[in-house]
Amino acid sequence: MARPREFDEQVVIAKATHLFWCRGYNATSVRDLGAELGLQQSSLYRTFNDKHTLFLRALDHYRATESTQAQEQLNAPGPSLEVLREWLVWMVGHESGRGCFVVNTATELGAADPEVRQRTEAAFEVTQKTLASLLRRGIRDGDLPATLDVDAAVESLFTTVLGLRVRERAGHDPQRLATAIDFTIKTLAASAI
Numbered sequence: 001m002a003r004p005r006e007f008d009e010q011v012v013i014a015k016a017t018h019l020f021w022c023r024g025y026n027a028t029s030v031r032d033l034g035a036e037l038g039l040q041q042s043s044l045y046r047t048f049n050d051k052h053t054l055f056l057r058a059l060d061h062y063r064a065t066e067s068t069q070a071q072e073q074l075n076a077p078g079p080s081l082e083v084l085r086e087w088l089v090w091m092v093g094h095e096s097g098r099g100c101f102v103v104n105t106a107t108e109l110g111a112a113d114p115e116v117r118q119r120t121e122a123a124f125e126v127t128q129k130t131l132a133s134l135l136r137r138g139i140r141d142g143d144l145p146a147t148l149d150v151d152a153a154v155e156s157l158f159t160t161v162l163g164l165r166v167r168e169r170a171g172h173d174p175q176r177l178a179t180a181i182d183f184t185i186k187t188l189a190a191s192a193i
Contacts, residue, residue, distance in 0.1 A: 008045065015081050017058040017182050021101040024180050025055055059119050062101040067123055074130045080138030081185055084157075088181045091161070092168040099169025103162055124158070148191055160184050
């Protein structure tokens, strides 16, 4: 007879998310997971089948929490350029050198893992759509010109976001990142003149 679980699966997934986020997939062993989560390897395998499955669950957990929080910030009321700047500053300041779990995963595993790629691309698409919505709101509210090429602006902003995330993970000076953010916002603001 199987013993009942003596742990909260969601708490375990949240802890695993933190470990994978800090170390990455390849640098996190099953032994590391067991030690961090306080579980025997047999319990991990019984519950999650393997490290890869737990990693996918952790990535899903991150997207449901951190990514949702970012989306909510981009949907905040206020002038679009102010909302955008506040989000960019928050994004590189609140994760304490960990970068973005989705971006970290995309750079580590790239296109090599179809299940991971599907998740990272879906997360990127949500960010791009939310940025496009914010820019369209800016056009509607008169913060940005009606002639703004929203698709091109989203591509530029999204590339900036990814670069900021990588630089934040690499430990670059937050003031230098703020300089890049301010230049990006000034460039968008200049298009409104």
